[in-house]
Amino acid sequence: MTSLPLIPVDPDAPGARRAAMPPQHLADLDLAGRKDLVTKLGESAFRARQISTHYFGRLVRDPAQMTDLPASSRDRLADQLLPRLLTPVRELACDDGATRKALWRLHDGSLVESVLMGYPDRVTVCISSQAGCGMACPFCATGQAGLTRNLSTAEIVDQAVYLAGVAAAGKVAGSPPRLSHVVFMGMGEPLANYNRVIAAIRRLVAPAPEGLGLSQRHITVSTVGLVPAIHRLASEDLSVTLALSLHAPDDELRDELVPVNQRWKVCEVLDAAWAYAARTGRRVSIEYAMIKDVNDQPWRADLLGRLLAGKLAHVNLIPLNPTPGSRWDASPKPVEREFVRRLRDAGVSTTVRDTRGREIDGACGQLAAAEDSGTDPAGEMTE
Numbered sequence: 001m002t003s004l005p006l007i008p009v010d011p012d013a014p015g016a017r018r019a020a021m022p023p024q025h026l027a028d029l030d031l032a033g034r035k036d037l038v039t040k041l042g043e044s045a046f047r048a049r050q051i052s053t054h055y056f057g058r059l060v061r062d063p064a065q066m067t068d069l070p071a072s073s074r075d076r077l078a079d080q081l082l083p084r085l086l087t088p089v090r091e092l093a094c095d096d097g098a099t100r101k102a103l104w105r106l107h108d109g110s111l112v113e114s115v116l117m118g119y120p121d122r123v124t125v126c127i128s129s130q131a132g133c134g135m136a137c138p139f140c141a142t143g144q145a146g147l148t149r150n151l152s153t154a155e156i157v158d159q160a161v162y163l164a165g166v167a168a169a170g171k172v173a174g175s176p177p178r179l180s181h182v183v184f185m186g187m188g189e190p191l192a193n194y195n196r197v198i199a200a201i202r203r204l205v206a207p208a209p210e211g212l213g214l215s216q217r218h219i220t221v222s223t224v225g226l227v228p229a230i231h232r233l234a235s236e237d238l239s240v241t242l243a244l245s246l247h248a249p250d251d252e253l254r255d256e257l258v259p260v261n262q263r264w265k266v267c268e269v270l271d272a273a274w275a276y277a278a279r280t281g282r283r284v285s286i287e288y289a290m291i292k293d294v295n296d297q298p299w300r301a302d303l304l305g306r307l308l309a310g311k312l313a314h315v316n317l318i319p320l321n322p323t324p325g326s327r328w329d330a331s332p333k334p335v336e337r338e339f340v341r342r343l344r345d346a347g348v349s350t351t352v353r354d355t356r357g358r359e360i361d362g363a364c365g366q367l368a369a370a371e372d373s374g375t376d377p378a379g380e381m382t383e
């Protein structure tokens with residue numbers, strides 16, 4: 001067993017070094033807050049609705065295209081409400097254009113990434129909630145570099161709005177043009193940036209022009225298992241889907257794979273998940289990366305089956321996407337099939353996640369890691 005990393009500090013904790021947050025943007029505010037700000041700028045309150053309709057309703061992010069605003073007001077409002085938060089560094093497409101990955105540079109130079117995935121019946125975006133991540137899971141590319149900073153609410157929302165615009169432009173072949181699902185499975189631990197993530201979810205679900213008008217059920221928050229935050233999430237008036245990155249059914253291995261387990265054990269994190277399911281009526285998604293000879297043994301499938309049988313849970317097995325230089329590999333397919341069989345025999349609903357975006361470094365943090373190290377990730381460049 002390797003020595004265990006320490007659980008990192010929360011950058012928002014009192015005394016923690018404050019990282020440079022971006023300027024305020026309209027997506028940081030609810031509609032009432034936007035109206036207040038617009039009025040303070042000496043403009044009529046209805047401009048807040050007008051500019052919100054452009055951004056959330058028509059997915060127009062460029063103030064120059066908001067031609068129904070008088071030029072003088074437009075500049076003042078754009079300065080205060082629409083600062084550029086995300087600068088595209090590269091966009092990659094694969095799966096015949098059905099998967100697109102975007103790498104952004106933020107105002108302070110941090111890199112984050114988002115992925116757009118088109119299916120015949122839906123369009124999903126996977127977004128980042130932090131630049132880097134402090135959770136230190138050893139199999140995850142983002143976990144290796146540590147946490148740079150929390151993203152602002154608008155930096156989170158703007159990823160979804162940008163990619164919703166890409167979908168609306170008909171660039172995702174064979175999929176509906178409307179963004180329907182958002183998963184917080186990009187970089188970062190969403191529940192470690194709790195207030196901003198909750199505000200971002202509120203923007204995503206508020207009807208236009210206040211927000212994007214997505215269904216709460218179509219939003220998935222994925223967490224390593226910050227137990228107090230899971231309880232807090234259950235008490236919000238939101239029924240988003242909770243995904244729990246379990247990856248091991250026993251504390252000895254989970255302490256290593258998901259170091260936060262040193263603080264909240266498997267039984268505690270599962271209890272929090274069941275409390276969430278009871279409160280919201282939503283089935284919890286249990287994420288389990290299949291790592292060859294590490295967590296894929298039949299006895300671990302049986303133990304997981306016993307923990308989950310009869311619960312409001314669904315297991316999502318993720319074939320490990322090996323990170324560069326990692327000592328770990330994906331489980332062979334026959335081992336994966338046996339794992340699935342044992343879970344289903346225990347009465348636990350189980351699926352294996354598709355491996356979208358592999359050739360464009362689809363897994364968590366790999367594109368940003370490649371950019372930082374100067375290696376060129378494979379994949380077709382689009383402009």
Ligand code: SAH
Nearest residue numbers: 140185188189222223224245287320321364
């Ligand atoms: N911090 C959150 C969300 C980000 S990652 C969380 O941990 O849940 C989204 C999912 O991808 C998590 O289940 C994470 O464990 C998994 N993941 C990270 N790196 C991976 C890799 N190399 N291969 C397969 N899954 C990975």
